Amino acid sequence: MNRLAMKSPILHCLSCSGVTSSNIDQCITLVECAHECYVNTTTLSTGTKAKKFGCAEKPACLSAQGVIGKRDVTSYNTEFCPKEICNTDVDHFQEPPHTPCGDVSETDCRDPAALASICSDCETAQYCRKSCGLCRDRSNSWYENVVLFDFDPVHRTCRHSAGVSASICQSIKEQYYRVLPVVKNNYTVNHAHARHDYLILAETNSYVSITFKTNGEPLTNLQLSACKTINGLGRVDILLNNHAIQEAYNGTFGADLRWQIHKLDTNQFLNDRNFTLLIRKDSRNLSYGHYWLSRIRLESVVAHHGHHGK
Structure with a gap:
């Protein structure tokens, strides 16, 4: 009987939709994943946060938060992570970035008139990562599920x-x-x-x-x-x-x-x-x-x- 691992187990991600703080404990389904885990958080105009968990291929770049013209929605953002069921809590289960996250030009990125346009596109948002809300302040401690x-x-x-x-x-x-x-x-x-x-x-x-x-x-x-x-x-x-x-x-x-x-x-x-x-x-x-x-x-x-x- 083969007791030795020939290769690492395939990545698992939490996989649920329509999750709020009141029913988070009911989210117990996992999916095998060939890409990365993600969690999408949508903030409604009422302040309620609805989350969707799953597996997907990470886009080349991620746009900043914000949805314009979508009824009852004030903002959303999606975070990806490549580790075992790391989307249960990305803040704790993702390694901090190796380089500081900031704005290329503080002057341009603080201009309210220009910022809405800059942050609406995932490529230009990288120019103002901090002002577009793409930075996450992570501690120097992180955890990994094994x-x-x-x-x-x-x-x-x-x-x-x-x-x-x-x-x-x-x-x-x-x-x-x-x-x-x-x-x-x-x-x-x-x-x-x-x-x-x-x-x-x-x-x-x-x-x-x-x-x-x-x-x-x-x-x-x-x-x-x-x-x-x-x-x-x-x-x-x-x-x-x-x-x-x-x-x-x-x-x-x-x-x-x-x-x-x-x-x-x-x-x-x-x-x-x-x-x-x-x-x-x-x-x-x-x-x-x-x-x-x-x-x-x-x-x-x-x-x-x-x-x-x-």
Whole structure:
């Protein structure tokens, strides 16, 4: 079984739309990303801020904030970042710039009459980056989400971020009970998922259990690529070292494998090095629906200290 990472895990980004401060906790969907993560913030005339998170190719240049002639909208801006789920909080998860951010000409960039025209175009806005609102004041400390392991329970392969010890992947051991593997070029329950390989937890007592050892890294989030059958009865309990992460969980999409994030309380596992992750069918209520599990990913966070940028 291949426990070594052949290449780094693909980038994940938070992916939600219409997010406000009142429903931010409901944004738990992730998307695999070949470009960069972004967060778009639209400020309405009422002062409400609506956010959209996702993955996209970063434009050659970014215009300044501001939308003219759009009803009920006073401003918007989009920020990009190239690191693992960094769009959850770009200020904390993006490295500060290496050079100071300012205006090429303070005189021209302070002229209100000229500034509106300058800032409306992404290329000319670079001439007045500070006055056009393209500068962000970041501290000299920033953080990076890293993948401790990205485990494929079907093929029993494992990847991890560069700089993370391979010993975590190598320590993984599995135990499966009453699960059915669905492998491409074999057969699938649904032909639309022929590109995915996954395990089906079909019985009321089905479970997947993996044990692993860490080196004391703080555990920040658990990510699962999974789904329930369309009847919505594919409920599971998710436990880490016998602590319930989710009980009777049915928040996955129906018959559509997607990544979702489960935030962890880092203080709960500070003194632990040996772990058991258990994903079992709902123990409280009999559930005859299927739960499909494709991948398991565990992450930590690393603090960096460096220069100060504006």
